[in-house]
Amino acid sequence: MSSKSFNVLLIGCGNMAAGFDLSHETEMPRTHASGYAKHGGFNLAACVEPDVDRRIETAKKWNIPLQFENTNQINEYKDAFDVISICSPTDLHLEHIKIAISLKPKVIFCEKPLTASLHESKKMIDLCNSNNISLAVNYSRYWDPSVNELAELIKQNYWGEIRSVVAHYNKGILNNGGHMIGLLQQLLGELKIISARNVYNDLCEDDPTVLALLNSIEGIPIYLNPTHASDYSYFEFEIFFSRGVIRMLNGGLSWQTQTPICHDQFTGYRKLSAPKVIDGKYFLSMSLAINNIYEHLANSQTLVCTGESALIIQKMCESIKITAAHTNV
Structure with missing residues (x-):
């Protein structure tokens, strides 16, 4: 007590x-x-x-x-x-x-x-x-220990260089997309918009679920991929590092890693190991x-997450939404 x-x-x-x-x-x-x-x-x-x-x-x-x-x-x-x-x-x-x-x-x-x-x-x-x-x-996710631990590993270059990121979401760029944008900002810092377009409205008319290509300040390509909420909830991402792949699964309830190993069929090639899955700490x-x-x-x-933090997320979501609307005209 x-x-x-x-x-x-x-x-x-x-x-x-x-x-x-x-x-x-x-x-x-x-x-x-x-x-x-x-x-x-x-x-x-x-x-x-x-x-x-x-x-x-x-x-x-x-x-x-x-x-x-x-x-x-x-x-x-x-x-x-x-x-x-x-x-x-x-x-x-x-x-x-x-x-x-x-x-x-x-x-x-x-x-x-x-x-x-x-x-x-x-x-x-x-x-x-x-x-x-x-x-x-x-x-x-600002309070999720699994996300914060990954952010620290990225700072330490534990997994090597980040080659690309693919993030999947639904229920609108502001509603659930805001969670994803905030998560990507936690891990990668400031984001820039390369392109975006509206795909569908699977939550409400004024909050489209958007397809977008983003970059980090360092030039890491980030693909924001829409799914449809009427089919199922989906909130996952995968980061491709030089030393392996990390995937957040089921909204952070579990995490999957794979590392490069020598290919057993093709000499001189490397492939990814069998996936290792661990429980996430999202429920903390x-x-x-x-x-x-x-x-x-x-x-x-x-x-940890203030009004100012939320405003940074919302600014990016609104910018993506505006870019997508102009693309669809």
């Missing part, structure tokens, strides 16, 4: 707020509610959710004493919450961030993307800063994000 306790308000009780841990009881939390509850340093004080069954189920599961149907009912609770988690649909984020700021929390923890508009995201970041409110955004991400917020509050630890 942590020595200090901070009060939390959940705005929205959907999948990322609570739902994934209502349907599957797991040791490692996948949602905001379970993350706060398992940490021990937070008190789930209130939740807001218009769906009555979902609201009651969430409150019952985590013993949340205050439950509200809409955000109009929480206006009188200024200074009552240290942390406000915003887990509502993206098109409500702007409204809910403004309401959260008016309640004067110490931290807002918002699901990605921050808002649907780059301009509005920038305004919300500025508003948080002017009100001395810390802003964290849940691009979850929510616990680490919540602990990062706790340490930020208790000991001034730097937040």
